Amino acid sequence: MAAARVHVLYVESAEDQRGIDGARVPGLHLRVPGLGPTLCGTCGSVADSWRGRLDNFQCTLRMCCAEGQLFRPCVSQVALISPRAALNYSLPELGAWMHASGRKRPNEALLIGAALREADPALPAVHDGVTYAELRPDPDAMWEWVSLWAQAVRDSAAGRVVPVLLDAKAPPLAPSAAAGALATAIGARARPISDLLFILGGPSGIPSRWQQPLLAAVGAPIRVALRGGLAHSAPALLELLLLHERHELLPLLLDREVLGPAQLKRWHKMEREVHHAWLRALGVHAQDSQPAARPSEALPGTRRRDPFEDLLQAHQAVVARMREDGPEATEAAAPAKTKRMRRT
Numbered sequence: 001m002a003a004a005r006v007h008v009l010y011v012e013s014a015e016d017q018r019g020i021d022g023a024r025v026p027g028l029h030l031r032v033p034g035l036g037p038t039l040c041g042t043c044g045s046v047a048d049s050w051r052g053r054l055d056n057f058q059c060t061l062r063m064c065c066a067e068g069q070l071f072r073p074c075v076s077q078v079a080l081i082s083p084r085a086a087l088n089y090s091l092p093e094l095g096a097w098m099h100a101s102g103r104k105r106p107n108e109a110l111l112i113g114a115a116l117r118e119a120d121p122a123l124p125a126v127h128d129g130v131t132y133a134e135l136r137p138d139p140d141a142m143w144e145w146v147s148l149w150a151q152a153v154r155d156s157a158a159g160r161v162v163p164v165l166l167d168a169k170a171p172p173l174a175p176s177a178a179a180g181a182l183a184t185a186i187g188a189r190a191r192p193i194s195d196l197l198f199i200l201g202g203p204s205g206i207p208s209r210w211q212q213p214l215l216a217a218v219g220a221p222i223r224v225a226l227r228g229g230l231a232h233s234a235p236a237l238l239e240l241l242l243l244h245e246r247h248e249l250l251p252l253l254l255d256r257e258v259l260g261p262a263q264l265k266r267w268h269k270m271e272r273e274v275h276h277a278w279l280r281a282l283g284v285h286a287q288d289s290q291p292a293a294r295p296s297e298a299l300p301g302t303r304r305r306d307p308f309e310d311l312l313q314a315h316q317a318v319v320a321r322m323r324e325d326g327p328e329a330t331e332a333a334a335p336a337k338t339k340r341m342r343r344t
Contacts, residue, residue, distance in 0.1 A: 027083030093129030159194030180251025
């Protein structure tokens with residue numbers, strides 16, 4: 001499968017902000033002193049980056065960096081949506097500007113500073129690839145922006161766009177050599193996936209009241225979880241990107257599209273059954289193996305057999321039988337016992 005482009009939508013409630021009267025003022029505030037981060041005019045550093053949880057967002061965005069280059073080639077853009085404001089980072093454009101200006105790595109001052117410069121007309125916007133949109137304090141304004149953003153992704157896509165939503169209650173993604181094989185065999189869609197839309201929440205997650213308008217804006221997503229359970233957005237995004245770069249994510253998503261939850265569970269069980277049958281055919285299954293007596297030393301002038309070579313020969317025999325017999329080989333493999341490997 002060809003690598004699909006990745007678009008990241010970071011959803012931040014930013015409900016930790018309070019006005020001078022003590023009332024909560026949720027949302028991303030880049031133009032209101034005391035409610036958002038500020039840019040130092042002397043050194044260019046960012047103060048109060050925790051406001052609006054932009055500290056967590058910039059850390060998440062930096063997971064898109066790559067060794068030996070500025071950003072991962074597969075990531076097209078990272079967007080932040082929040083009450084009152086939205087940000088969008090086009091990583092190819094930002095990376096080209098950084099390369100031309102001699103910037104080696106995107107740090108907090110660069111990423112948050114670019115947003116502050118875009119938001120304040122009095123400051124020169126020296127960065128390329130970063131856009132800011134101030135939203136009216138109407139809840140619908142967020143989802144109108146997301147809907148337009150998602151539609152632009154679909155309009156530029158060469159194939160299908162698949163939204164992927166992290167959900168701790170969904171089955172975890174477990175890479176497998178057989179991923180995607182059954183889905184393709186029983187009728188996967190012919191049109192390939194060209195773009196992936198990752199949907200992540202900030203430290204507080206995505207509020208339940210936002211679920212319905214969010215999905216109406218981006219379309220029905222594939223819900224997935226990651227091994228290890230609930231994680232912050234930065235390591236979660238990194239795990240998804242690594243799965244994608246290892247060409248393991250698209251086959252897993254294809255299985256989720258075609259197979260129902262019960263079918264997917266049964267398919268994973270079938271994989272485990274084949275694995276156990278293979279181990280039993282080699283005589284090394286943990287439930288069957290018995291400790292063997294240590295063999296005596298080899299006679300002078302003779303060479304002691306390598307037990308791993310015995311195991312390798314047994315494996316090759318099992319594989320040859322499966323290729324020859326086809327689907328019936330799984331039944332034949334389980335009772336076929338080879339001589340147990342002796343310990344040396």
